[in-house]
Amino acid sequence: MRLLLMSLAAMLILNVCMAQSTHLPQTRTTYRNPVIAGDFADPSIIRVGNTYYAAGTSSEWGPAYPIYTSKDLVNWAYVGPVFETIPAWTMGSFWAPELFYRNDTFYVYYTARRKSDKRSYIGVASTRDLRKGFTDHGLLLEWTTEAIDAFVIDDSGKLYLTWKAYGLDKGKAIEILGAELSDDGLKVTGKAFTLIKAEPANWESGGAEGQAIFKRGRYYYMTYSGNACCGPRCNYQVGLARAETLQGPWEKYVGNPVLVSDETWKCPGHGTVVTTPDNRYVYLHHAYHGTDFTFTGRQGVLSELIWNDTTQWPAFRYGKTTPAQAESPLGASQKKEPDLTVDFSKTIPEIPWVWDVSLPKPAFAVQNGQLQLVNSTAEPAGSFLGLVVKDSTYTFSSSVNPQTDVLQSICLYGDASNALGFGVKRGLIELWQVKEGVRSVLKTQSIPETTNPITMRLHSRSGQFYSFDWSATDKKPQPFNDTPLDGSFLPRWDRAPRVGISVSGDQKNPSLIRSIQIAYD
Numbered sequence: 193m194r195l196l197l198m199s200l201a202a203m204l205i206l207n208v209c210m211a212q213s214t215h216l217p218q219t220r221t222t223y224r225n226p227v228i229a230g231d232f233a234d235p236s237i238i239r240v241g242n243t244y245y246a247a248g249t250s251s252e253w254g255p256a257y258p259i260y261t262s263k264d265l266v267n268w269a270y271v272g273p274v275f276e277t278i279p280a281w282t283m284g285s286f287w288a289p290e291l292f293y294r295n296d297t298f299y300v301y302y303t304a305r306r307k308s309d310k311r312s313y314i315g316v317a318s319t320r321d322l323r324k325g326f327t328d329h330g331l332l333l334e335w336t337t338e339a340i341d342a343f344v345i346d347d348s349g350k351l352y353l354t355w356k357a358y359g360l361d362k363g364k365a366i367e368i369l370g371a372e373l374s375d376d377g378l379k380v381t382g383k384a385f386t387l388i389k390a391e392p393a394n395w396e397s398g399g400a401e402g403q404a405i406f407k408r409g410r411y412y413y414m415t416y417s418g419n420a421c422c423g424p425r426c427n428y429q430v431g432l433a434r435a436e437t438l439q440g441p442w443e444k445y446v447g448n449p450v451l452v453s454d455e456t457w458k459c460p461g462h463g464t465v466v467t468t469p470d471n472r473y474v475y476l477h478h479a480y481h482g483t484d485f486t487f488t489g490r491q492g493v494l495s496e497l498i499w500n501d502t503t504q505w506p507a508f509r510y511g512k513t514t515p516a517q518a519e520s521p522l523g524a525s526q527k528k529e530p531d532l533t534v535d536f537s538k539t540i541p542e543i544p545w546v547w548d549v550s551l552p553k554p555a556f557a558v559q560n561g562q563l564q565l566v567n568s569t570a571e572p573a574g575s576f577l578g579l580v581v582k583d584s585t586y587t588f589s590s591s592v593n594p595q596t597d598v599l600q601s602i603c604l605y606g607d608a609s610n611a612l613g614f615g616v617k618r619g620l621i622e623l624w625q626v627k628e629g630v631r632s633v634l635k636t637q638s639i640p641e642t643t644n645p646i647t648m649r650l651h652s653r654s655g656q657f658y659s660f661d662w663s664a665t666d667k668k669p670q671p672f673n674d675t676p677l678d679g680s681f682l683p684r685w686d687r688a689p690r691v692g693i694s695v696s697g698d699q700k701n702p703s704l705i706r707s708i709q710i711a712y713d
Contacts, residue, residue, distance in 0.1 A: 223266035223494070223526040224517050225457065226481070230580040231489030231688040232258065233421075234288040234341075234402065234462045237476040242469065245322065246476060247274060247289040247300060248492065251687040252607065254278060254549035256286040257302060258580075259322055264524030265474060265494060270544050271322055274300050277553075279315060279328040283307040284549055288402070288462070292344045292377070294351075298322055299377055301332065301342035301353065314342045314355060316378055329378050335369070336361050341401045341462075344377065347438050351377050354387060356401040366390040366399040368416065370438065388433055388442050390418065395429055395449050402462030405438070406473075411504060412438055415475060417461030418449070422686040424486055428459035430477070432505065445505055450512060456482045457493060457514035465497065473497040473506065474521055479514050484584035487655020487679075489688030496521060529582060531711040537561030546578050546690055548608055556702075564702035567598070567695045572631035573611035574696025576603055581691055584655030585713045588691045591647045591706040594618040597698035600705065602648050604658065606682035606689045613694055614660045614672065616646050621662055623672060627681055635673065640664070645706055650691065656680055 228235065232248040239245075244262045255273035262268045274289060285305035292299040299318045306313055314333040317326035333339050333355065341356040351373040358364045367389045372382025390400040398419035405414050414433045420426045430451035435442040451460045463477025475497060478490035493514050497506040510518060520526065534540060536558050547554050554575045556565040567575045592600045594616050601615030601624070609629040615622050619641040623634045639646070644665050651659045657676035661669040682689040691710065695703045 221520045221523050221525055222517050223520045223524075225479075225493040225514060226491035227262075227266050227476075227494045227526075228260055228268050228492030229488075229529060229582040230491060232260075232492040232580075233478045233490035233686070235464065235476045235478060235492050236288075236290045237464045237466045238291045238293050239466050239468075240293050244466065245271075245291055245298075246492065247291050248478075249288055249686075250286045250546075250549075252284050252286075252549050252684070253546045253687070253690070254553060255546070256282075256304075256549070257289040257300065258544070260492075261322075264520070264522045265468075265476075266520050266522075266524055266526045268492075272325065274302070274317065274326050275328065276325055278549060279304065279317075279330070281306055281308075281315070281331055283310070285312050286549070287312070288341045290342050290344060290464070294346065294377065296320060298326075299344070300326055301344055303340040303342065306331070306334075311337060313339050314353075318377075332378070333380055335384075341403065343403050343405060343464075344373070345405045345438070351375070352382075352438060353380060354403055354405065356399070356403070359399060359401070365392070366401070368400055368403050368414075385439050387414070387435075387438075387440060388416070388444065395419065396431070398427070400431075404464040406465045406467075408473075408499075409504065410436055412436070413465075413506065414442065415463065415465060421459065421461065422490070423683075426459035426480065427453070428461040429453075430461050430463075434505070447505075451477075451495065451508055451514065452512050453479075454482075454513040456516045458482055458485065459490075460493070460495075460514050468521055472521055473499075475508075477514075481584075484655055486683035487584045487688055488581055489683075494518070494521075531709070532579070533707075533709045533711075535707045536563050536705065544579065545692075546580065548576060548605070551575070551608060561706065562593070562703075563693075563705040563708075565693065565695045565705070566702045567697060567699045569608075571608045572626045572629070572696070573603065573605060573608060573613065574599070574601070574694045576605045576611070576690075576692060576694040578603070578605055578690030578692030579710060581652075581655070581688060583712045585653055586691075586710055587649055587651050587713075588708070588710045589647055589649040590693055590708045591645045592616060593643050593704035593706065594646055595643075595701060595704065598695060598701050598703060599697045600703045601694045601696070602650050602691075603694040604650070604679055604682055604689050604691055605694065606684050610682055610684075611694070612658065612677065612679055612682065614648050614650060614662075615694075615696075616648060616662070617697075618643070621646075621648075621672070623660060625677075634677070637672070652691075655688075
């Protein structure tokens with residue numbers, strides 16, 4: 193009897209292990225979210241061979257739509273933008289780029305605001321080499337007052353575009369629509385049909401958007417997002433639907449929403465599902481970090497899907513919230529992203545600069561061992577050149593040679609009307625802010641008139657509170673503000689502020705910036 197019980201116990205353990213092995217990788221190596229740190233909303237991901245590519249929203253920042261690449265899903269490297277120069281028909285709101293690969297060609301189906309009427313519609317661009325940027329083919333789809341969040345799927349050799357419609361049409365329910373594309377993917381040729389409609393009476397009260405479609409077995413599956421995506425009052429969530437044909441009828445999962453907020457990752461949503469070579473399903477999406485929140489923005493996070501072979505519905509492996517830590521899908525160890533230190537008198541790494549796309553692109557160059565940025569705007573914050581903030585607690589510093597007529601500042605920049613800066617002229621240091629378009633000087637201090645380098649530092653704590661100090665060459669840093677400044681006015685509705693340098697004043701003389709550094713605690 194004892195032998196029989198032991199045998200039954202061994203069989204039970206074996207069965208449990210076999211059941212778990214269908215979902216667990218052979219490795220116990222883990223990663224931590226985010227996998228793409230910093231403001232990287234609405235990520236789209238594709239796999240080409242053993243290489244993954246992801247693109248994300250840039251909103252009102254240029255260059256438009258950053259692209260990253262990875263071999264293992266947890267370590268990502270910046271490739272460059274989709275557009276270094278924005279398409280002629282656009283003016284901003286560079287949202288939700290969807291990557292697609294076919295016939296050795298990369299496509300991106302993107303949302304942008306049209307210059308002529310300020311309405312958001314869908315464009316398309318293509319390239320054979322992601323590192324050389326994309327050739328724009330212009331406007332692909334306009335639909336009533338807004339068409340956004342494109343997603344393209346190859347259905348048995350035919351291409352279909354899907355999109356969110358009626359988001360700005362009063363009295364009309366939001367729908368996810370679809371239509372056939374031409375074989376080259378550059379024109380809409382088919383009649384529009386409905387995939388799903390938002391149901392305001394339930395969790396989709398804020399609509400339905402950010403759809404991604406993939407096929408497994410006899411079903412097409414859709415991940416989609418609902419409610420408010422952005423800002424401190426967001427309540428974004430993810431749902432599932434499926435259908436046996438792309439045209440439907442589509443059945444929504446009765447357990448929706450399937451991905452919701454917790455204290456670690458808030459407002460998850462708008463992503464794309466990709467399969468690994470060993471047929472695992474992972475969802476790259478965005479979410480706000482519980483501490484960093486809007487000060488760092490919607491970051492790129494990874495959640496794995498597993499399958500219930502009885503119901504034929506997927507579920508998120510770690511439950512209904514974004515995992516803080518999870519097993520690495522391909523067994524790779526996650527490397528810490530290095531701090532950025534640049535001495536402009538030495539070999540300069542590729543710097544992923546960003547700028548306000550509503551203003552002229554900043555004119556800058558590295559000459560004589562200095563970054564020379566020229567003010568080209570009458571805006572109160574001046575011309576700004578920035579970096580994406582990867583974590584909310586950090587120190588940013590810059591060493592500059594003071595000038596008489598140019599204020600050179602380290603700067604936190606929300607937009608042209610909301611910024612916070614700490615700048616130096618010859619004989620003067622100034623702490624300033626621009627709030628709702630009004631510039632004010634918070635504090636000034638006289639310093640010895642010198643052209644020798646002055647180093648300025650900004651210390652960020654949780655992204656919201658900022659303190660500043662400065663030092664002359666080989667001198668001890670001197671604190672500037674007695675109490676940290678509250679920068680809660682800096683984040684914009686759909687994006688986080690950037691940190692960098694700004695130049696204001698004389699529009700002829702350039703800045704003389706010797707170095708920059710950003711170090712995360």
